[in-house]
Amino acid sequence: MEQPAKKRLHISHRTGTILGLVVIALAVISVLYSGPHEVEHDSLFAAPPTPTVVVTNPVASTNLHQTYDYNGVHIVFTKAEMASKFSDDFKHGGNYVVRISLNTTNNNQDTIGVDYFNLTRLILPSGQSVQGKVASINAAVYPGKPQSGYVDFPVNDKIDLSQIKLQFNKTVLQ
Incomplete structure (x- = not known):
């Protein structure tokens, strides 16, 4: 008994080329539409670019020159700024924000944890x-790794920044 011959689909060369181009075009559109899933960096080991902070009003x-040593971490409060809003501040509180900038240096051999949020007033x-x-x-x-940052405070009214004081770990700084 003979097996019936299988039917083969014959596509012309032109139709195959068009079909291939359509598949490639769909793949390219799908990649472009989904976009990058990670922030692109200039280098494999570079830090992501820091966005520019926009200050509203x-x-x-x-400038501040207040220091505090906490468990071997030297903390320097460097600047106070007041504005209606900072673009990198996503928590709203009062009508204004007072931003206190600070720098730290760990003089220990070990990593030290500092709860800036709860220790600073x-x-x-x-x-x-x-x-x-x-x-x-x-x-x-971290030991030998200085860092910078800020703590934001909500206030309802404009205040004279030359009259503010900082409290750190229950000590009022002078």
Whole structure:
């Protein structure tokens, strides 16, 4: 008994080429439409680019020269700024934000944890103590790795930044 011959689909060379181009075009469109899934970097080992912070309605700015040593970590509070909003601040509180910038250096051999958010308070000219709403600085302070960041404080009214005080770990800084 003979087997019936299998039917083969014959596609012309032109039709095959068109079909191939359509498949490639769909693949390219799918990749472009989905976009990159990660931030692109200039180098494999480079840090991601830091976005530019936009300050809305800047009110005041003053330099600070207050320091505190916490468990071998030297903390320097460098600047106070007040504005309606900072673009990298996603937590809303009062009508204004007071941003306190700081730098740290760990003088220990071990990594030290510093809870900047809960340890730092802003003392307003009225004497009111305000807890921060966000801290950008990493709580882990590595030996020999200085870092910078800020703590933001919500306030309802404009204040004189030259009259503020900082409290760190229950100590009012002078």
